[in-house]
Amino acid sequence: MSRVGDLTERLQQIHQRTEETPLFNPVFQLAHDMSRELEDGTLSLDDMEAAIAELEVAALEERARRTHRMVAPIGEDANARALADSLDAPDFATFRARWESPQLHAVFTAHPTFLLTPAEHAAVAGAAARNGTIDPGVTGSDRPEVTLAYEHAQAMRAIAHAQDARDAIVAQVLTHAARKWPDDWRTLAPLPFRFASWVGYDMDGRTDIGWATSIAFRLAEKAERLARYIAALEAIDPRHQLLDVLRPAQDETAASAADFAGDLADPARLSQAANRLTAHGLHRLTSLAPFIAHLEREAGMTGDTQRAVRLLTLAAAMRADGLGMGWIHFRVNAKQLHNAIRRRIDPQGTLDLASKGAVVHLRDAIAAIRPHRTNFGAVAIEASTAIRQFLAMAQILHHIDADAPIRMLIAECEEPATVLAALYFAKLFGIADKVDISPLFETETALEHGGRFLDELLAEEVYRDYARQRGRVAIQTGFSDAGRFVGQIPASLAIERLQGRLSDAMAANGLTDVAALIFNTHGESMGRGAHPATLADRLDWPLSPWAKRRFARAGIALEPEVSFQGGDGYLWFATPDLARATLTRIACLRPSETDPDAPTDPFYRRTDISLDFYRAVKDHQRGHLESRTYARAITAFGLGLLNSTGSRVSRRQGDLSADRDMSLRQIRAIPHNAILQQLGYPVNVIAGVGEAAEGKYEELGALLAQSARGRELVRLVRAANALASVKTVAAYGELFNSAYWASRPYRGTETHLTAACEALSEYLVKDDRVGVFRRLASRLRVDAMKLHRLLAHVPDDQPTENREEKRRMIGVLQALRLTLLQAMFIRAVSVPAFSRANDVSRDDVLEMVFTLRIDDALAQLRRAYPVAFPRLDRFDLAEPADWPDGSDEGYGAIHRDFIDPIERAHALSLRISTAIANVFGAHG
Structure with missing residues (x-):
């Protein structure tokens, strides 16, 4: 049997001892057993690494199986057959x-x-695509620094x-139409998906993205998309006349991308880069409309059906993406807009932007x-x-892509005046006809x-x-902060109530002749709002059939939009086969459609x-959020349980507080949710559902079962809940239990640890974390x-696969980590007190270790x-x-x-953190 076995x-x-002693903690006991073995030399860190590596492989395979299950079948032929079954139409x-x-906009x-x-x-x-296994050699592989450039490259690869x-x-849809309606099919312009x-x-929430970064990225995306259009057209006809225009345009765009990726601090360099981009030369291309028209005319004239399909497929891609890898979304915070608009209409700062007067003032200003x-x-x-974002958008629309609209997302938008402020700047710079201003409803106040807000706007x-x-x-609408502050269920x-109110407001104000575009940034895990059961649930979760029926019954066209976030979301598009399977499943599920006549x-x-x-769960979640107990537990280890997984900082900028006083609002939503998984209990998903049922278990259970x-x-x-463990939460507190450390060398056991355990016990007497x-x-x-x-009153219609196996896997992983944490505590407290650097505080170093600020602690120890x-x-x-x-x-021995x-x-x-996240299904 392996060590893991x-x-x-x-x-x-x-x-089994929990039956005799309910307070017995098996996870902590296993960790204690391993800690004793590690300290007496029976177990080594090499042995632990081997066990962790084995569990890492198992966790990766679990993640691959889940991905496969969500989008299967996988394979070109299987998905062609699946799509064919959904193509029937009466006319x-x-x-x-x-x-x-579009059935879906994917961001x-x-x-x-x-x-x-x-x-x-x-x-x-690879394992998900073939439903296979993981090569153990991938564990422990190098983790690159996740820079903005790295993220952008990964996003472009997924979009490609x-x-x-x-x-x-699209080609299959056109081919089907050619067979079914030979006289009409060439007029078809399929657009099943848009990407952004x-x-x-x-x-x-970040200040590290300069305006030139956005311009450089947009130009690089344009150059990449032109190269892909060229490759597609060359595959149809290597001597096609449009290539003579596309090729030099691609070269010119790539050169401009390089210009803007350079250092533009020198006005002369900026002027040179800008003048090249804005010059009205032969190779300046800002619209694909003539190319789309040309391809469609050519398809209509050729008698070769296959060639016509390929030409129309390329035209469809151009129509969907424009001169970029997809559409783009700028995003600013409402406060940034407020500061900007005050400069224009309220320089004295006397106008309350939440007032009716502000709306009137903005109306007149517009x-x-x-x-x-x-x-x-x-x-x-x-x-x-x-303002800089609006100026950058204007330059993109004037000089890079004049056709593709740009989304302006406004975070923490709680007043109609904020949207009007954005509209003011869009009109001021002449781009209101190409910018979709989109308020983000995510905070509890915004949702309530x-x-x-919508009625007034x-x-x-x-x-x-x-x-x-x-x-x-x-x-x-977003589940990120919303799911953190009110819980995922509420x-x-x-x-969905807000979405229903949008339908009502559009109908009441005579806007049934325009579409409702609802972007749901619901994340990728049970911790962020994406549903883990099936792809159908994942699509329904942020935009429910009830909400969709509200728009259908009002006669309002609906444009659903969802996000695929980071390495998590890009996994669905990591290979051509996975991408094909994912989009085929979505196309077959038709998330933009609903039956308006379905019974309530x-x-x-x-x-x-x-x-x-709803109210009871929300109140329970709010109780946790406002509780000092909850905040202290979540921040007990700071962010030290987590790997760095993105270019945006995990703590909000400006955070100078000590870990002990850290507020949950200083930790962003993704790491907050990730910490819950690492501590063993997704509080923001589970908590409050039980309490909400108290006194009406049968009645509520029956309603949930029928609905x-x-x-x-x-x-x-x-x-x-299948992966949650209250015992694990409790186990982390025992690390700070002074009595535990005092008892370890009791009665002559582990006498070699007496000094370390005594020091830990004495230090932790005052600690509140236990x-x-x-x-x-x-x-x-x-x-x-x-x-x-x-x-017990609701049938389990989607039981978690291998539930007990996953729980045991997580339990062993948690015990291994608790063992490692104990090892770190013992060694930190055992470091000799002498130091060449008199300004190094031993207690400060210990607190850094206890809060897992290990890099900081090691830096101090190495200096000492x-x-x-x-x-x-x-x-x-x-x-x-x-x-x-x-x-x-003689400090080599101390090292x-x-x-x-x-x-x-x-x-x-x-590495254990990664494995646990993989079993849960996502980071965040």
């Missing part, structure tokens, strides 16, 4: 209506979810695979606008982040008052005129129960008992105990010296026995 068997054995008009509008975003190394990501994708998959679907990205354009010309110099010298004539000009009303229910789901009819359920939406909610909760974790575990346990009673010293023989001096005599150069083992244990701990 032994550990798993041991965990099962000691777990060409119906077929055209179905395929000429490739890059929040910090690049958990896997490139080797691991490729291995999971998605484009190829869409082309295959905000990588390099998202300024919310009506009086005289559009301003801009250039790249204006962009370079602009100090306001928000979003209906009023859509009542403004200036906004209605703008919406009609654009042909859509665009909003964004967030989903609040978001009882969950929405029995609001006397469902609204109480399609209710069963979907329960499937999410069951998926999280009590914090115990109180949190008690609260979670009470709620979990009630949840189990509720779930250097292994390399300045040597006297470096100097050419005539006078002899007897000092230094070399007697104090070997203490510093190096701490570093290695921490690295192994982070």
Whole structure:
């Protein structure tokens, strides 16, 4: 039996003791057993690394199986057959209506979810595509620094695979139409999917993206897309006349991309780059409309059906993507817009932007606008982040792609005046006809008052005129902060109510003639809002059938949009086969469509129960968020349980607080959710559901069982609960239990650790974390008992595969990490007190280790105990010296026995973090 097999068997054995002693903690006991073996030499870090590597492979294989299950069948022939089964239509008009509008807009975003190394990501994708196994050699592979450029490259790779998959679907749709309607099919312009990205354009919460970065990325995307168009056209006809225009345009674009990727601090260099881009030369290409028209005319004239299909497929790609790899989303924060608009209409700062007066003031200001010309110099010298984004958009639309509209997302947007401020700048710079302004509803306040917000905004004539000009009303709803601050279940229910209110507001204000574009940034895991059960659930979760029916019954066209975030989301598009399977499943599920005549789901009819359920779960979640116990437990290890997985910082900028006083609002949503998984309990998914059922288990259980939406909610909760462990939460608190450390060498056991354990016990007497974790575990346990009673009344229609195997895998991983943490604690406290650097505080170093700020702690220890010293023989001096005599150069042993083992244990701990996240299904 392997070491992992032994550990798993041991965990099962000691777990039985919970029947005799309910407070017994099998995870901590296993960790204690391993810690004793590690400290007496029976077990080594090499042995632990081998066990971790074995579990890493198993976790990667688990992730690959889940990915395969979500999108199977995989393979070109299988997906062609699956799509063929969904192509039937009674007539060409119906077929055209179905395929000429997107079933889904997919946005490739890059929040910090690049958990896997490139080797691991490729291995999971390959195993998922063939439903195979993982090569053990990928574990422990190098983790690159996740820079913005790295994220952008990964996004473009995923989009390229998605484009190829869409082309295959479009070609099959055209071929089917050619057989079924030979007289009409050449007029078909399929557009099943649109793709977009905000990588390099998202300024919310970060200051490290310069305006030139966005321009350089957009030019690089244009150059890459032109190269792909050229390759597609060459495959049809290597001497095609359009190549004579596309090739030099691609060369010129690549040169401009290089210009803007360089250092533009020198005005002369910026002027040179700008003048090359804006010059009206023969190779300047800002619109594909003539190319699309040419390809469609040629397809209509040729008698070769296959050639016509290929020409129309290329035209469809151009129509979908424009002069880029997809559309782009800029994003700013509402505060940035407020600061910008005050400069224009309220320089004295006396206007309350939340007031009716502000709306009136903005309405008048918009009506009086005289559009301003801009250039790249204006962009370079602009100090306001928000205005600079509008200036950059203007340059993109004027000089890079004049056809593809740009989305302007506004985070933390809670007042209609904020949207009007954005509209003011869009009109000021002459781009309102090409910019979709989209408020983001994510905070609890925004969700609660979003209906009023939409009513007031859509009542403004200036906004209605703008919406009609654009042909859509665009909003964004997110599960990131919403799922953190109100919980995933209440967030989903609040978001769908907001979507329903949008339908009502559009109908009430005569906007049924424009589309509703709803962007749901729901993340990629049960911790961020994406549903883990099936792809159908994943699509329904952020935009439910109930919400879609509201728009259908109002006669409003719906454009659903979702995000595929970072390494997590890109996994669906990591290979051509996976991309084809993913888009085929979506095309077959038709997420933009619904049956308006479907009977009302009882969950929405029995609001006397469902609204109480929503409020009770939300109140419970708010109780955790406001609890100092919860905040202290979540921040007990800072962010030290997590790998760095993105270019955006995990703590909000400006955070200077100590770890002990860290606020949950200082940690971004993704790491917050990831920490919950690492501690063993997805609180923001599970907590409160049990308490909400108290006193009405049968009644609520019956409603959830009868309701399609209710069963979907329960499937999410069951998926999280299947992997959750209150005992694990409690185990982390025992690391800070002074009594535990005092007892380890009790009665003569582990006498070699007496000094270390005594020091730890004495130091931790004043530490609050053991009590914090115990109180949190008690609260979670009470709620979990009630949840189990509720779930007994709801059939399990999607049981978690290999549930017990996954739980045992996580249990062993957690025990291994607890062992490593104990090893780090023991070695940190055992480092000799003497130090050459008198300013190094031993207690500070210990606290850094206890909060897993290991890099900081190691830096201090290495400064205190250097292994390399300045040597006297470096100097050419005539006078002899007897000092230094070399007697104090013995720090190599301290590195070997203490510093190096701490570093290695921490690295192994982070590998465990990755494995646990893989079993849960995602980071975040």
